[in-house]
Amino acid sequence: MNKRYVSIWFPHLVADQMAIQQKELNGQPYVLVAQEHNKQMVMALSHQAKKLGLKPNMPLADARIALPALQAFKYQPMRQQKLLKMLAEWFIRYSPNIALAQPDGIFLEVAGCTHLWKGEMPYLQEISARLKKAGYHFKIAMADTLGAAWALTHYGQNQIVGKGQQLQALLSLPAKALRLEEDTIQRLAKLGFHHIESFIHIAPSTLRRRFGEQINWRIGQALGHWPEAFEAISEPHTYQERLHCIEPIQTAKGIEIALENLLEKLCRVLEKDDVGFRNATLKCYRLDGKLQQISIGTNQPSIHVRHLFKLFELKIKQIEPDLGIELFLMQATKVETLPKQQEALWQIQEQQNLSEISELLDRISIKAGKNAIRRYLPQEHHWPEHSVTPVNDLQQQPTSQWPSHKLRPTVLLNQPEPIQVSAPIPDYPPMNFTYRGQLHRITKADGPERIEREWWLNEGKHRDYYYVEDEKGQRYWLFRLGHYHSKIAAQWFIHGFFA
Numbered sequence: 001m002n003k004r005y006v007s008i009w010f011p012h013l014v015a016d017q018m019a020i021q022q023k024e025l026n027g028q029p030y031v032l033v034a035q036e037h038n039k040q041m042v043m044a045l046s047h048q049a050k051k052l053g054l055k056p057n058m059p060l061a062d063a064r065i066a067l068p069a070l071q072a073f074k075y076q077p078m079r080q081q082k083l084l085k086m087l088a089e090w091f092i093r094y095s096p097n098i099a100l101a102q103p104d105g106i107f108l109e110v111a112g113c114t115h116l117w118k119g120e121m122p123y124l125q126e127i128s129a130r131l132k133k134a135g136y137h138f139k140i141a142m143a144d145t146l147g148a149a150w151a152l153t154h155y156g157q158n159q160i161v162g163k164g165q166q167l168q169a170l171l172s173l174p175a176k177a178l179r180l181e182e183d184t185i186q187r188l189a190k191l192g193f194h195h196i197e198s199f200i201h202i203a204p205s206t207l208r209r210r211f212g213e214q215i216n217w218r219i220g221q222a223l224g225h226w227p228e229a230f231e232a233i234s235e236p237h238t239y240q241e242r243l244h245c246i247e248p249i250q251t252a253k254g255i256e257i258a259l260e261n262l263l264e265k266l267c268r269v270l271e272k273d274d275v276g277f278r279n280a281t282l283k284c285y286r287l288d289g290k291l292q293q294i295s296i297g298t299n300q301p302s303i304h305v306r307h308l309f310k311l312f313e314l315k316i317k318q319i320e321p322d323l324g325i326e327l328f329l330m331q332a333t334k335v336e337t338l339p340k341q342q343e344a345l346w347q348i349q350e351q352q353n354l355s356e357i358s359e360l361l362d363r364i365s366i367k368a369g370k371n372a373i374r375r376y377l378p379q380e381h382h383w384p385e386h387s388v389t390p391v392n393d394l395q396q397q398p399t400s401q402w403p404s405h406k407l408r409p410t411v412l413l414n415q416p417e418p419i420q421v422s423a424p425i426p427d428y429p430p431m432n433f434t435y436r437g438q439l440h441r442i443t444k445a446d447g448p449e450r451i452e453r454e455w456w457l458n459e460g461k462h463r464d465y466y467y468v469e470d471e472k473g474q475r476y477w478l479f480r481l482g483h484y485h486s487k488i489a490a491q492w493f494i495h496g497f498f499a
Helices: 013-020 047-051 059-067 078-094 120-134 146-155 166-170 182-190 204-211 214-223 252-273 306-312 340-344 349-370
Strands: 007-008 030-036 039-045 071-073 099-101 105-109 139-143 240-249 277-287 291-302 324-339 375-378 389-391 411-422 432-437 440-452 461-471 474-479 490-498
Touching: 007 120, 013 030, 013 047, 013 078, 013 432, 030 047, 030 059, 039 059, 039 461, 059 440, 078 099, 078 105, 078 277, 078 324, 105 146, 120 139, 139 146, 146 166, 146 214, 166 214, 182 204, 204 214, 240 252, 252 277, 252 306, 277 306, 291 306, 291 324, 411 474, 432 461, 432 490, 440 474
Parallel strands: 030 071
Antiparallel strands: 007 105, 007 139, 030 039, 099 105, 240 324, 277 291, 277 324, 375 389, 411 432, 411 490, 432 440, 440 461, 461 474, 474 490
8 A cells, every 4th residue: 555644734833732721812922932042032933923023033022122012921842842742642533653743743644544534635624624623723735755745734835745746746845845954955045956846857966966965865755765764653553443433422322332343343353363352442532632541451361342341341431521532442452362262262161160260350350450369370489478479361370389388378578577576595486576666465376487598599598487476366477587696686577467
């Protein structure tokens, strides 16, 4: 498929955004200024200020000579970058591939998109109408190359360049439309080459000798002879489906219908590639430009539409449609290969228990939180905190057996915490201990159970563990580090709590 690109230029982006937020500025001349070398310089200005003859990079004092009542606001350098990124994300409703054209433009790769609006002109008209309604001043154009589209938005009049017609569209434009360096533009002007048509047919070797390699490079990019990088703000997911709405969706029922439709389409695609959902995100693009999204995760790869729908259904109430949702985007943000039994998972009886457990855990996770449910398998380490490993797959099997040792605490701390202990010597259990400022008097105790460090470790002492119970009936797992020494105070730690 041949590439088609749309370039959109916002010459007054920051100023337009101020007028959108402060309605009283609509139609008024105003500027944004910054301090430079003891002068306040105009960095950005409104459309009306430009029409009255003001320009960027002029001193504010000079601007106020022409317009004494001119309003001035502080310029924030990072604001334009944030606004441009925000607008680029908004354009996802028109194309999955969007790139920034710094400092004040956006590129869209639109091959395969315009037919949804019944053609290229209706497509541009739709975008233009939305931007005008929002309050932005802009220029927009479509062409086969990024260079030609950019040239038309900044210096041309045509909105659409027919396929393969870049050369004809560029001929009448000034040399700077090729995005040449200022030094090259000045040298072209000295020779009378003010427009592209005056030098574009000159032999490349001659142009290279007179003006350097860049001029041939830019001509080649604009005409489509040389490639130009399109750096998308985010790579589109391999597995995603979009649903444009003829009328904005405002009801929960409408969202449910859209959700089910997207899940059915995407599950069919995943099934063909023998993969299933592990994580999925539903993005809802509202009329006001704001994004609403919800995400789910599963304990094993799934293409079961009803189960996935139920997981999303638990979160639908988090979506606020406001004036309405105009675009739904479903993304499989993480997929994994389907297990063999998944091919007929919903019919094979022996797999039913695993399926039901997995779906139950998915539903609990949605309600209680992603980290509410955890599964652990044994790991071959002596230290208790290293003897288990978390897994997120119900079908993963342990590589070793659970050790047949004594009872272990219900809650094990990730790292043992130091405590103060009063204990007889040498191997008697503690009489009391202080943990986080609270004294615990021990009434019952059992131990010690010695746990050695692994033989291949050069550092670390053995531990002598005790099971203790205080006067309130609460039980703890404590240990002394290393051998008792009459001249050195023993180090004691708490490592776990029993139910």
